[in-house]
Amino acid sequence: MQVKVIDHPLIQHKLTLIRDIRTGTKDFRELLEEIAMLMAYELTRDLPLEEIEVETPVAKCRAKVLAGKKISVVPILRAGLGMVSGVLQLIPAAKVGHIGVYRDPQTLKPVEYYCKLPPDVCEREVIVIDPMLATGGSSVAAIDMLKRGGAKQIKLMCLVAAPEGVKVVNDAHPDVEIYTAAVDECLNDHGYIVPGLGDAGDRIFGTK
Ligand code: PRP
Ligand code: URA
Numbered sequence: 001m002q003v004k005v006i007d008h009p010l011i012q013h014k015l016t017l018i019r020d021i022r023t024g025t026k027d028f029r030e031l032l033e034e035i036a037m038l039m040a041y042e043l044t045r046d047l048p049l050e051e052i053e054v055e056t057p058v059a060k061c062r063a064k065v066l067a068g069k070k071i072s073v074v075p076i077l078r079a080g081l082g083m084v085s086g087v088l089q090l091i092p093a094a095k096v097g098h099i100g101v102y103r104d105p106q107t108l109k110p111v112e113y114y115c116k117l118p119p120d121v122c123e124r125e126v127i128v129i130d131p132m133l134a135t136g137g138s139s140v141a142a143i144d145m146l147k148r149g150g151a152k153q154i155k156l157m158c159l160v161a162a163p164e165g166v167k168v169v170n171d172a173h174p175d176v177e178i179y180t181a182a183v184d185e186c187l188n189d190h191g192y193i194v195p196g197l198g199d200a201g202d203r204i205f206g207t208k
Contacts, residue, residue: 025206036086076130079200110141122150133161136168
């Protein structure tokens with residue numbers, strides 16, 4: 001199973017709070033944004049640097065800056081929207097694409113309904129974001145859409161993953177690195193992650 005679990009104590013603490021059934025919409029949103037920001041810090045660890053000359057009040061020196069790698073952040077609607085602002089706090093210049101996929105509640109199969117990507121997506125490193133990786137159908141569909149749109153370098157960032165979903169994404173897209181804060185036990189008969197956190201979209205937007 002190819003997946004990077006980001007087990008930073010702050011992320012794990014906030015994840016526990018977000019799982020809690022008693023956590024209401026306002027706190028859920030704030031925690032998700034905070035976790036997304038902390039995860040983005042880990043995801044961007046390998047960004048290339050270059051040296052420039054800078055003059056401090058004391059002396060001139062060579063110092064490192066980001067080499068200007070272009071990044072695109074692509075939330076899977078709707079729940080992925082809850083992580084966008086956290087990621088953009090760290091990567092404010094990133095362009096934001098949107099992919100609309102929902103999971104049919106009966107078949108659990110992904111249904112694609114929207115796609116708007118930056119025109120130069122093929123030159124960008126794409127970070128796909130969605131808090132939940134359950135059966136993997138939605139993520140695979142989103143990555144398929146991105147690749148059809150020309151994206152070549154893709155990472156998937158989620159909050160909670162099921163082992164079944166990790167395998168499905170690994171098998172369909174072995175080139176895509178998956179980052180998550182937790183790999184949970186399994187899926188239940190309704191395709192929900194156990195223990196998971198329930199329906200992420202409903203908890204973010206207060207629709208249940
Ligand atoms: C949720 C979640 C993922 C998907 C995961 O979205 O945000 O996109 O389910 O399930 P999968 O791995 O089995 O495909 P949902 O379909 O509930 O749509 P929403 O975000 O619009 O609520
Ligand atoms: N989508 C969610 O929002 N939660 C799950 O546990 C599975 C799919």
